Amino acid sequence: MIYPWLQPALDHWHKQLADGRQPQAMIIHGLEGIGKTIMSQAIVAELLCRKPQPEPCGACQSCRIFASGQHPDLMSVEAEKNLIKVAAIRSLVGFFTATAHSAPHKVAVIKQADKMNLAAANALLKVLEEPPAGSLLILETDRMHHLLPTIRSRCVQLRLTCDASQYDVVKQWLQQRISNVPSQQIAQLLAISPGRPLLVAAMAQEDMASQIESHLNELLAYLTDQKSLVMVSNYLEQNVDSQQWQLLQAIFLHWIKAKYGGDDMKLAWPHAMQQWLQSQSKPEDLILKICQLINTIMVNLNNQTKTRLLIESMLVEVK
Ligand SMILES: [Zn+2]
Known part of the structure; x- marks a missing residue:
């Protein structure tokens, strides 16, 4: 289950898929602490599933491999010592070129994408210029303006927000989750x-x-x-x-x-x-x-x- 305040963004994503507009690259952005990783995991799980409805079935071979945490059609890039270097981005090229093993799509996630140095960002631009069919590259960031404009313009953007209209839902969720802290x-x-x-x-x-x-x-x-x-x-x-x-x-x-x-x-x-x-x-x-x-x-x-x-x-x- 996705966090309740993220549901509108997930619905928006599903609508995009239903309209046949699956992008090949997207940026998930929003404040630190809003739930970007949970959102990208939800999207990844659906794309890897062989029978999504649109939620992942949880039973197919691909879902089972994903649950084990070692899916060959999923690659994750993370910052090391606060930096994403060019080698990490180049490894994406090989990953996307290989044929998918058991999932209908190949998916890569770059966490804290704003930590890419310039060489890494330029290498990523090359990947974005020729996106492999049936694949999705997800960039997560809470500092959208730190990404190159040329990268931003090549990606669909999914912005996660939580405004005042959702506070009651959020408060309820927090109270259930942290029952030992007074609601005040x-x-x-x-x-x-x-x-x-x-x-x-x-x-x-x-x-x-x-x-x-x-x-x-x-x-x-x-x-x-x-x-x-x-x-x-x-x-x-x-x-x-x-x-x-x-x-x-x-x-x-x-x-x-x-x-x-x-x-x-x-x-x-x-x-x-x-x-x-x-x-x-x-x-x-x-x-x-x-x-x-x-x-x-x-x-x-x-x-x-x-x-x-x-x-x-x-x-x-x-x-
Ligand atoms: Zn499945």
């Missing part, structure tokens, strides 16, 4: 990472919402004179990592957007800090300033002394 926390994480359900699932499992909540409590304790500058800057330096600074920033920006309403605001991350900010003169300017200061902190996280100073100056400037 799931909604909070989804509010600041909209369109990335798998990332939300991972964060919920790490108890991220409680950690962020503690960070906000500490910040507020400083702003309302319950804790000293030294105590709070010490706490922030010790406990907030790069991902969490980013999330804090996302919460602040979410509070600005919340003021203007909109569909995205079905989910919220309420906190007393939000009221404190709104009680200040020009709260939006202040929030944007905080976000800028967080940016500077994130850039300097590898330098402990500097980080500490930047955190202190952020606290001083905000109060």
